Amino acid sequence: MPAVAALLQAPEPAQVPLGVFLLATVVKMIVVFTVYMVGVALLTLAERKISAWIQDRHGPNRVGGKLGLLQPAADGVKNIMKEETMPGHVNKPLFLLAPILAFVPALLAWAVIPFGAPWASRWGKITMVVADLPVGFLFTLAITSLGVYGIVLAGWASNNKYALLGGLRSSAQMVSYEIAMGMSLIPVLLLAGNVTLSEIVNQQAGMHLWNVLTLTISFFIFMVAAFAETNRLPFDLPEAESELVTGYHTEYSAMKFSMFPISEYANMATSSAMMATLFFGGWDIPFMRADNTTGVSFLGVLLSIGIFGLKTLFFIFVFIWIRWTLPRFRYDQLMSLGWKFMLPAALTYIVLVASILLALDYAGVPRGFVSGLIMLGVNLVLVFIAFVILDRGRIISPAYGRATPQQLARLRAVAAARTHLSPQSGD
Amino acid sequence: MAINVKVVDRPVSEVSYVRATLKGMARTFKHLFQEKVTTHYPEQKESISRRWRGTHRMLTTETGKAKCVACGLCPTVCPANCIKLVPGEDEQGNRYPLIFEIDEFRCIFCGYCQEVCPEEAIHVGRHYENSEYSREGFVYDLERLMQQTHPVCEMWDPADPKGE
Numbered sequence: 001m002p003a004v005a006a007l008l009q010a011p012e013p014a015q016v017p018l019g020v021f022l023l024a025t026v027v028k029m030i031v032v033f034t035v036y037m038v039g040v041a042l043l044t045l046a047e048r049k050i051s052a053w054i055q056d057r058h059g060p061n062r063v064g065g066k067l068g069l070l071q072p073a074a075d076g077v078k079n080i081m082k083e084e085t086m087p088g089h090v091n092k093p094l095f096l097l098a099p100i101l102a103f104v105p106a107l108l109a110w111a112v113i114p115f116g117a118p119w120a121s122r123w124g125k126i127t128m129v130v131a132d133l134p135v136g137f138l139f140t141l142a143i144t145s146l147g148v149y150g151i152v153l154a155g156w157a158s159n160n161k162y163a164l165l166g167g168l169r170s171s172a173q174m175v176s177y178e179i180a181m182g183m184s185l186i187p188v189l190l191l192a193g194n195v196t197l198s199e200i201v202n203q204q205a206g207m208h209l210w211n212v213l214t215l216t217i218s219f220f221i222f223m224v225a226a227f228a229e230t231n232r233l234p235f236d237l238p239e240a241e242s243e244l245v246t247g248y249h250t251e252y253s254a255m256k257f258s259m260f261p262i263s264e265y266a267n268m269a270t271s272s273a274m275m276a277t278l279f280f281g282g283w284d285i286p287f288m289r290a291d292n293t294t295g296v297s298f299l300g301v302l303l304s305i306g307i308f309g310l311k312t313l314f315f316i317f318v319f320i321w322i323r324w325t326l327p328r329f330r331y332d333q334l335m336s337l338g339w340k341f342m343l344p345a346a347l348t349y350i351v352l353v354a355s356i357l358l359a360l361d362y363a364g365v366p367r368g369f370v371s372g373l374i375m376l377g378v379n380l381v382l383v384f385i386a387f388v389i390l391d392r393g394r395i396i397s398p399a400y401g402r403a404t405p406q407q408l409a410r411l412r413a414v415a416a417a418r419t420h421l422s423p424q425s426g427d
Numbered sequence: 428m429a430i431n432v433k434v435v436d437r438p439v440s441e442v443s444y445v446r447a448t449l450k451g452m453a454r455t456f457k458h459l460f461q462e463k464v465t466t467h468y469p470e471q472k473e474s475i476s477r478r479w480r481g482t483h484r485m486l487t488t489e490t491g492k493a494k495c496v497a498c499g500l501c502p503t504v505c506p507a508n509c510i511k512l513v514p515g516e517d518e519q520g521n522r523y524p525l526i527f528e529i530d531e532f533r534c535i536f537c538g539y540c541q542e543v544c545p546e547e548a549i550h551v552g553r554h555y556e557n558s559e560y561s562r563e564g565f566v567y568d569l570e571r572l573m574q575q576t577h578p579v580c581e582m583w584d585p586a587d588p589k590g591e
Contacts, residue, residue, distance in 0.1 A: 050459070053458070053459045053460075053463075054455045054458050054459055055458070056458055056461050056462070056463050056464045056465075057463055057464070057465050058463050058465045058467075321452060321455060321456065322448075322452070324455055325448070325451045325452050325454075325455045326448060326451065387443075387445055387446070391443040391444070391445055391446070
């Protein structure tokens with residue numbers, strides 16, 4: 001048992017008594033699970049509210065006061081009471097397995113995300129992460145990429161053309177963006193020199209500069225890939241209501257159906273937490289130096305958890321905000337964006353960051369605030385180049401490059417000729 | 428392709444997806460705080476036109492009898508065939524409806540019955556909230572038509588086309 005505890009407590013050996021460690025872990029598990037589940041339920045309400053506000057409506061305001069706070073409960077009751085249909089043509093075991101597989105990975109990833117500063121309790125340092133895995137970062141990537149199985153299996157097991165197309169699309173999409181996502185995170189690892197998530201947070205706190213300031217392009221690529229990984233608009237092709245009915249969950253009903261939206265929101269929350277952890281300093285409070293080695297007081301822990309929650313909620317808001325701003329990508333645009341733009345950009349950025357770090361090491365600049373400032377300066381130049389110079393002239397169709405004047409002229413000529421031939425059909 | 432492809436003349440050299448997205452996000456963010464356009468329906472109601480043609484109503488004389496003389500014009504003119512009329516006659520030779528039923532489900536609310544009625548008895552009304560627990564409940568008999576109290580539709584007047 002101590003061996004298992006030591007393995008779970010790495011990278012530092014457990015300093016607290018085993019009993020306290022086990023108790024703390026159980027408490028953390030229960031708290032994280034509860035907060036997460038309730039939070040995901042409330043996210044469905046947040047989505048409806050924010051979408052309503054963006055469309056100048058009020059949103060749910062009948063159940064549970066003006067804010068409709070009981071709407072998730074009402075939805076849950078409705079979904080449980082509904083009839084569970086089991087179409088005759090489905091592959092039964094896979095059909096039942098898919099909703100579970102879609103949801104579990106999103107939940108699992110939370111086990112390694114540090115959600116607060118370590119607590120210097122009277123029994124020793126208690127970390128605010130359920131399991132501080134030494135390979136936490138890799139674990140998250142591995143687990144979140146399992147989410148695609150739920151969707152692909154749902155599409156396959158449904159034996160329905162729309163569901164199958166949705167599942168196929170999601171597998172292609174998620175696998176494509178998985179690569180860009182992983183590549184975009186390598187600069188973070190280069191900077192932190194560690195794959196433990198809590199160490200990545202410590203590095204950002206120690207440098208006094210969050211990774212978003214030094215590695216903006218990484219953050220951008222990660223964010224776009226996260227949208228694709230969670231199947232959120234503008235990349236919700238697996239669902240694509242207007243083309244595929246509702247894609248992979250066409251054949252599902254009642255609670256099995258609502259497991260898919262729940263897992264979508266769970267994935268959203270996980271991605272948001274990852275963005276906050278990897279690029280926005282996790283639980284780090286700006287201008288407040290937390291003692292990472294021994295931990296902070298209980299109040300400090302609560303404060304850092306609150307800050308982490310705020311950062312996560314902000315990204316969740318961005319997810320919803322983007323959804324109600326952008327229309328869906330076309331399938332070829334999605335693929336070309338992933339393979340022809342995101343992946344090369346991420347690879348180039350790895351080389352750039354690696355050379356900058358190497359140059360800094362050769363120049364004898366110690367890793368810290370000063371090197372961070374230099375990286376910030378270089379980063380500003382790169383961001384300017386990427387988003388002002390390189391980005392100019394790239395319209396979304398075709399997404400992979402500039403449309404030449406010749407191409408546009410040809411398209412216009414085709415359209416003009418067609419209009420000329422059939423004057424009665426439209427403008 | 429059978430469909431006309433519309434090619435938008437974009438200023439290609441200046442267009443950027445990222446900046447356009449940010450612009451769009453600024454627009455949607457502004458809408459978060461704008462005044463809402465929702466009418467809270469059961470509590471608030473939009474006013475309806477004076478020419479609204481809704482639930483029927485049978486007007487009555489001072490003595491509380493239906494104005495209808497069972498002439499049979501409204502079932503004749505009704506394009507949806509939703510009016511059932513069985514005429515009767517009393518000792519003085521006055522005609523009156525023995526049965527007068529309107530099936531609100533079949534009715535298309537064209538208002539011809541009101542237009543054709545020589546006694547200005549049957550009207551379509553300015554009222555739209557009909558709900559029942561059974562289909563039979565939507566067949567309004569004479570009694571029920573007389574009990575309606577909502578204002579009646581004002582027919583279009585050629586002399587005053589805008590209703591001023």
